[in-house]
Amino acid sequence: MVGKKSGKALLREEGLERTDNNMEQSSWPVIQPINQKNYYVDFLKRDEQFLAVRTQQDEARLRMIKNAKDRDRALAHGGKVNEDGDVDMDEDDEEEEDEISAGNRTIVIHPGSENLRIGLASDLLPKTVPMVIARRAQMSEMEEDDGEPAPKRRKLDSGLVEPVPEKRFGEAFAAKFVAASNELKVRMRMNKLKVLPQSRDMVVSYNRRATYETINEHNDTMHIDWTDVSKEPTYVAGNAALRIPDESKPRYKLHWPIRHGWVNEKDYDSIRNLYNDIGLIIEDSVRTELKLEIRTRKDWAQYNCVIVIPDYYERTYVTHLLDLAIQDLGLARVCFIQESLAASFGAGYTTTCVVDIGAQKTSVCCVEDGMVIENSRVNLKFGGHDVTDQFVKMIIYNHFPYADVNLKRRYDWLLANELKKKHSTIVEPDISVQLYDFHLRAPRQDTRKYSFKIYDEVALPSLTLFRPELFDHKGKLDGRRRLISKSYDTYDGKANDPTSTAQGEILKALVPPEPVPEALKPRPNGINGLVRDETDSRRPSIARIQELENGTPTPSGASSPIRRATPPIDNGTPRHTENGTPMPGDDSLLRPGGDDTMMDTTEHHYPTPQQRDPFYLERRDDILPIYPLAHAITSSINHAARGSPAKTKDLYNSLLLVGGASKTAGMGAHMEITLQGILAETGYSREVVVSRPPRELDPEVVTWKGGAVFGRMSKTNDSWVTPFLYERLGERVLASKLMWAW
Incomplete structure (x- = not known):
């Protein structure tokens, strides 16, 4: 009988005995x-843990150290210390020191579609420079096509013939002009204003017989010094570019880097050339208009910069401006501020709705407590x-004596803007037949003095x-989007x-x-024209059919409570009543009392535009936003x-009208009347107050x-971007530096 084996013998015989030295399989913890x-x-x-915030704290700490050293130095020279531990200084000395440190070394830039406003933060008013640059080309912009307003001439078998002014711009324009003029007459008669029955005939009769008077150059006290390009400079920017003769030798063509609030992708071949022109215009303006001695990169490094950008900006535009300023x-240092917020700062408003009517774009935006409502x-x-x-x-339709006016000709463009600014008004008592004159100054020609009559073309x-x-x-x-594509999230x-x-x-x-799909179109029925089969769940409901036919979603309990301020627009133009005025929309959202004012303002009731309008982000570049200004304000x-209701009243009570085109006499009063008519049924018509900038500040420079x-807010402004941060973080630094969600 075999004896019982021990455990060690079994482990040894079965090969299960451990033979290592109890070391771990790896030295990693x-x-x-x-x-x-x-x-x-x-x-x-x-x-x-954020580099942008950490550097800001480091700067604050260094500033505290510097102030402490200055205090010790002042005490060593016999200065006095107040209760707060600071050295006593006169208020005038403190303000002067802050002004020198914050204002004299800060350049403020506001680029626009037609003008660039630039100046030091310590300046009272900025310099206005045309946002244009002229470069050598084969032909000028005047020689490229038929000119503006087109058509200039019509071609017949016998040659080029000047068209009749009444038929030059087509029957559609003539019909619109006559309808608008008749509507103005009706409104003036309702306001008990005298309207002469033959006013237009008087204007046309005088302008047909009007001639010009020639004035020699040595007798013209306001003659223009045209830009000399005999040395053939590579480019000419600003005011000097508009003073280059159209038929100069060599030829120069004007380039406008910004058009309609967008960068001008139509007239440029590359993004680099486009933003290079913007940089050249800014550099030339700093040297010629501000008279700053800036020649090298070290000189630029002594200045900070504030750039004013649109409220409804594009990210690529902002990032390119940041790269231009720093690189x-x-x-x-560079920081950004939005136009509406800057306008509220300039006018001293805390809660306002800013209506900015610029040269080629009009923006409306509400500001509350120093923040733009997105x-x-x-x-x-x-x-x-x-x-x-x-x-x-x-004015050409009414036989303007200078019928050859061409807005692509530089001196004609300047003349047209001068006449518009001088004579435009919406004050109805001032609309009557008036006799005016103007001087036409062209290169290498004697000055011509014209007399003309004008009527309702001023309004x-x-x-x-x-x-x-x-x-x-x-x-x-x-x-649009030919050179610069949309910005997409990574x-x-x-x-x-x-x-x-x-x-x-x-x-x-x-x-x-x-168009409504054939499968969803209603079929005829003997009762109501629709087939109603409530048992078939696959058949669309009546509400769904109406939604597809109208092209707009029908309101429901789950839809957003935000409603349209104006009716739908067909083919890009709003529907109008018989007298031509815009139809009032559904303004029940503004009506005080009732269920509309008890709206739940929780976030899930206000979906993002991506959830509300699926086409919005896809087709926003294919749709030209043309909308009545008054209805855009209500929206x-x-x-x-x-x-x-309280916030609505505050916003209607503080409408701020800024921008160059808003300087027309009577614009604010007419806007009030128009908004009061739209809001007549809502209860807010009495709250509408359109304000001008205070202290007689020019509306063009408020922003x-x-x-x-x-x-100049050096102690509280945390939006500065330095080259150190931009070198390490790139455009990502804007997410930490801007005052709004980037």
Whole structure:
């Protein structure tokens, strides 16, 4: 009988005995599993972990050290210390020191479609420079086509013949002009104003017989010094570019880097040339207009810069300006501020709705407590340039003595703007037959003095801002997205340009309704014309059919409470009543009392534009935002107030009118009357107050003035971007530096 074996013998025989020396399989430390029920990390949860914030704290600490050293130095020289531990200084000395440190070394730049306003933050007013640059070319812009306003001539078998002024711009323009003129007459008669029955005939009869008087150059006290290009400079920027003769040798062509609030992709071949021209215009303006001794990159490094950008900006535009300011110019610090916020700073308003009527774009935006309300931003593509074009067409229609006016000819463009600014008015008592004169100054020609009569052409172009379908919008979308594509998010691939529900609502109203599919069209029925089969769940409901036919979603309990301020627009133009005025929309959102004012303002009731309008981000570049100005204001305030009666009253009570095109006499009063008519049924008509900038400040420079105020806030402004941060973080630094969500 075999005896029982021990455990060691069994392990040895079976090969299970351990023969190593108890060493671990790896020298790496063993990490115990994390307790999933209770753990905490502070990654990216403290300000010290962000480079932008950390450098800002370092600067504050260095400033404290410097102040302490200055205090000790002052005490050593016999200075006195007050109760707070600071050295006593006169208030005038403190203000002067702050002004020198913050204002004299800060350049404020406000680029626009037609003008660049630039100056030091310590300056009282900025310098206004045309946002244009002239470069050598084969031919000037005047020689490229038929000119503006087109057509200039019509070609017949016998040759080129001047068209009849009444038929030059077509029957459609003539019909619109006559209808607008008759509507103005009706309104003037309702206001008990005298209207002569033969006013237009008097104007046409005088202008047909008018001739000009020649004035020799040595007798003209206001002759123009034209730019000499005999040395053939590579480029000429600013005011000097507009003074280059059209037929100069060599030829120079004007380039406008910004058009209609967008970068001008139509007339440029590369992005680099486009932004290079913007930089050259700024450099030339700093040297010639501001008279600053800046020659090298070290000189630029001594200055800070505040750049005013649109409220409804594009990310690529902002990032290119940042790269231009830091990499190309070499400025010490750069910060950005939005136009509406800058306008509120310049005017001293805390809560306001800013209506900025510029040269080629009009923006509406609400500001509350120093912050732009994002969903209230509206950007429309018309402005003072369209008013000038309409003004020239109307005076030519009435046999203007200088019928050869061409807005692509440089001295004619300057003349048209001068006449518009001098004679435009919306004050109805001032609209009558008037006799005026003007001087035509052209290169290498004697000055001509013309006399002409004018009637309602002084008012109708500016009134067209409230009915922009009368403007000529041809070519405004040409070249859009030809060079610069949309900005997309790196992670989810979605477009990350700023959005606004107010702008989305306007764009949605401008899109024509899509055709209804055949399967969803109603079939005839003997009772009501529709087949109603409630048992078939696959059949669309009556509400759904109406939604597809109208092209707009029907309201429901789950839909957004934001409603349209104006009716849908067909084929890009708003529907109008028989007398031509815009139809009032559904303004029940503004009506005080009832269920509309008890609207729930929780976030899930206000979806993002991506959820509300699926087409919005996809087709926003294919839709030209042309909308009546008064209705755009109501739409902006609707989305800013979000159903709050108190906030709605505050915004209507503080409408701020700025921009060059807003300087027309009577513009504010007419806007008040128009808004009161739209809001007659809502209860807010008495709250409408359109204000001008205080202290008789020029509406053109209010926005720049606010940027200057922002640039002097050296102790509270945390938006500065330095080359150190830009070198390490790139455009990502804007997410930590801007005052709004980037």
